[in-house]
Amino acid sequence: MGGISGLLGAIALLGFLAFLAGVGLVVVSASQGRPVRGGISLALVGIVVGLLFSVISQGILIVEPTQVAVIFNTLSGDLEQPRRSGTSVLVPVVQQATLYPIQQQQYTMSGIPNQGAIQGNDAVRARTIDGQEIYIDITVIYSIDPNQANTVHVRWQNRYQDDFVRPTIRGITRDAVSRFTAEDIFGERRSELEDSIQSVMEGRMAQEGFTLSDLLVRDVTFSQAFTDSIEQKQIADQKAQEAQFRVQEERQNAERVRVEAQGQRDAAITEAEGEAQAIVLRAQAQAEALRLVSEQIAANPSLIQYQYIQNLSDNITLQLVPANSPFLFDFNSLAEADPSFTAPEVPVPDIPEAPTDDETSTDSSQ
Numbered sequence: 388m389g390g391i392s393g394l395l396g397a398i399a400l401l402g403f404l405a406f407l408a409g410v411g412l413v414v415v416s417a418s419q420g421r422p423v424r425g426g427i428s429l430a431l432v433g434i435v436v437g438l439l440f441s442v443i444s445q446g447i448l449i450v451e452p453t454q455v456a457v458i459f460n461t462l463s464g465d466l467e468q469p470r471r472s473g474t475s476v477l478v479p480v481v482q483q484a485t486l487y488p489i490q491q492q493q494y495t496m497s498g499i500p501n502q503g504a505i506q507g508n509d510a511v512r513a514r515t516i517d518g519q520e521i522y523i524d525i526t527v528i529y530s531i532d533p534n535q536a537n538t539v540h541v542r543w544q545n546r547y548q549d550d551f552v553r554p555t556i557r558g559i560t561r562d563a564v565s566r567f568t569a570e571d572i573f574g575e576r577r578s579e580l581e582d583s584i585q586s587v588m589e590g591r592m593a594q595e596g597f598t599l600s601d602l603l604v605r606d607v608t609f610s611q612a613f614t615d616s617i618e619q620k621q622i623a624d625q626k627a628q629e630a631q632f633r634v635q636e637e638r639q640n641a642e643r644v645r646v647e648a649q650g651q652r653d654a655a656i657t658e659a660e661g662e663a664q665a666i667v668l669r670a671q672a673q674a675e676a677l678r679l680v681s682e683q684i685a686a687n688p689s690l691i692q693y694q695y696i697q698n699l700s701d702n703i704t705l706q707l708v709p710a711n712s713p714f715l716f717d718f719n720s721l722a723e724a725d726p727s728f729t730a731p732e733v734p735v736p737d738i739p740e741a742p743t744d745d746e747t748s749t750d751s752s753q
Contacts, residue, residue: 395447399440405433445479453490455533457540459483469536485540489531491600494552497524498608504553510608513561519569519613524605527556527588535596542595551595556602559587569613577607 409430416423450456450472458467461481470484477484497503498510502524510522529552531539543551563583564572572580585602592599 395440395443399437399443402433402436402438402440406430406437407433409433446477448475448477448484449473450475450486453488454486455489455531455536457485457487457536459485466537466540469533471533485544487531487536487539487545489533489536491528491530492548493526493528494548494556495524495526495605496553496557497605498522499524504548510606511557511560513564515564515567515569515572517568517570520610521564521569521572522608523560523564524607525556525560525584526603526605527552528600528602529592529597530600532593532596532598538596547595547597552592552597555591556584556588559591560584563587569609572607573609573613577604580604 406429409426409428409432412426412429413423414426416426448456448470450470452472454472456470456475458470458477459465459482460467461483467482495503496505496509496511498508500507503509508522510524512520512522514520531547539547563580566583567576567580571577581602581604584604585599588602589599
């Protein structure tokens with residue numbers, strides 16, 4: 388109760404003490420032969436004050452903001468509407484109040500000593516779908532729903548933490564773990580396990596008049612053999628990833644070499660095609676030049692002779708040709724082709740006469 392109830396109780400206690408003092412005074416006065424009227428008056432006042440304030444103190448209910456009061460009517464045997472924070476009046480003996488806390492409460496089950504509600508290893512032991520045994524440290528944060536306080540009072544009263552919260556969370560956790568493999572819980576699906584436990588626990592607590600605020604999976608402990616196997620697997624996976632990376636790097640290098648070779652080949656092909664095209668163009672040009680020359684020669688047969696003369700050196704006065712070679716210049720054909728053409732005069736060089744026999748003999752005799 389609050390301060391007012393305590394004050395009224397103190398006054399009632401003083402009244403009862405006054406009653407006892409009056410009774411004692413009556414006994415002493417009677418033994419000494421004195422009047423006992425004063426003692427009787429004091430005893431009567433004390434008993435009246437004690438009873439009055441005792442009843443009043445029992446009829447005033449003070450509920451703090453962190454509490455809710457469950458009211459039981461002894462006459463009807465029913466529970467009345469729960470009373471929230473404030474001061475209210477009860478009918479003594481007829482109405483009985485039981486207070487419950489509605490602030491946040493937590494219950495921790497841990498394998499580390501001095502961290503859980505129960506000393507020692509109190510972690511939840513569960514077994515996964517693949518037969519691995521694990522230990523889970525869990526903290527449940529909850530509160531009593533003020534509107535469902537009567538349900539809590541009827542079903543659990545003050546035993547709700549030991550008789551409901553603890554066994555329920557342990558059972559739900561074991562059931563949830565049995566649907567996962569140890570590797571799932573060790574890896575990325577741990578949060579999924581936590582969400583699964585919290586979802587089921589939230590609905591179960593709501594049925595019993597509680598509100599689940601949060602559920603925390605604080606730690607998960609695996610067997611040493613499983614931990615070693617996971618570490619070995621991680622090492623193997625890491626080596627496999629490194630090998631795959633090296634293979635990928637080699638593939639990239641091979642692809643780069645292939646692309647470079649393809650580029651060089653394409654460049655060589657392009658260059659060869661260009662050279663071939665140039666050769667074809669030169670051949671076509673030479674063929675065209677020969678065709679034009681042939682046309683000119685066919686049209687003017689003397690052209691080749693004229694070109695021959697033009698190419699002779701200026702200091703040539705006489706040229707010998709083989710005796711069996713046909714004449715280079717056909718003067719007759721030239722004259723027929725051009726009436727104005729006249730054969731060039733070729734100077735005849737002076738050739739000394741051969742000495743006669745007489746001159747030879749004379750010279751010999753001399």
